[in-house]
Amino acid sequence: QVQLVQSGAEVKRPGASVKVSCKASGYTFTDYYIHWVRQAPGQGLEWMGWIYPNSGGTNYAQNFQGRVTMTRDTSISTAYMELSRLTSDDTAVYYCARRYCTGTSCHFDYWGQGALVTVSS
Amino acid sequence: NFMLTQPHSVSESPGKTVTISCTRSSGSIASNYVQWYQQRPGSSPTTVIYEDDQRPSGVPDRFSGSIDSSSNSASLTISGLKTEDEADYYCQSYDSGNVVFGGGTKLTVL
Numbered sequence: 104q105v106q107l108v109q110s111g112a113e114v115k116r117p118g119a120s121v122k123v124s125c126k127a128s129g130y131t132f133t134d135y136y137i138h139w140v141r142q143a144p145g146q147g148l149e150w151m152g153w154i155y156p157n158s159g160g161t162n163y164a165q166n167f168q169g170r171v172t173m174t175r176d177t178s179i180s181t182a183y184m185e186l187s188r189l190t191s192d193d194t195a196v197y198y199c200a201r202r203y204c205t206g207t208s209c210h211f212d213y214w215g216q217g218a219l220v221t222v223s224s
Numbered sequence: 225n226f227m228l229t230q231p232h233s234v235s236e237s238p239g240k241t242v243t244i245s246c247t248r249s250s251g252s253i254a255s256n257y258v259q260w261y262q263q264r265p266g267s268s269p270t271t272v273i274y275e276d277d278q279r280p281s282g283v284p285d286r287f288s289g290s291i292d293s294s295s296n297s298a299s300l301t302i303s304g305l306k307t308e309d310e311a312d313y314y315c316q317s318y319d320s321g322n323v324v325f326g327g328g329t330k331l332t333v334l
Contacts, residue, residue: 214268
């Protein structure tokens with residue numbers, strides 16, 4: 104069965120960086136895009152970008168360009184999202200999600216369990 | 225760039241029908257498919273509708289989706305409401321390959 108298992112909760116100081124992992128299993132990792140979505144406490148979903156594990160190609164949301172880096176390690180079927188220059192506004196649950204496409208459209212069919220990142224001095 | 229606007233909250237009684245709207249700010253709602261995700265408290269989102277009106281396997285047929293070009297909006301309708309339907313619901317579409325989420329609607333079943 105398809106699973107996306109994320110790394111655990113992190114506490115970071117303002118100005119630091121955080122790297123969240125997302126380990127895929129139950130399917131061919133390189134066949135599906137991985138997207139990252141975050142959710143601040145009590146707030147809605149915010150899209151951050153995607154990585155295509157096959158090529159390593161990425162596309163970042165404008166709000167995060169220059170501060171986010173998405174990478175992957177195909178040998179262990181794991182995607183990573185690193186966010187730098189953290190502020191308290193980056194306190195959120197960070198999700199990875201697999202993009203599944205039919206012949207005509209795409210949606211997120213599997214999500215990780217989320218990783219809480221707390222930014223506090 | 226466009227935004228997807230949802231009501232902040234809706235409430236209805238068990239057994240009734242509720243509809244949640246998702247209005248696109250610019251461009252045609254029909255230009256890009258709309259998805260709907262359900263997020264129960266403390267859980268990750270799950271898909272309840274994709275491609276405007278398609279249900280993934282395992283989603284009850286009480287859930288249905290539609291789009292209305294006249295109001296430039298998509299709708300999620302849940303009939304025969306159950307207490308387990310109480311959750312946040314998010315619409316989602318695409319803008320030039322980028323993902324756009326609505327702000328979310330809190331559904332209370334009381």
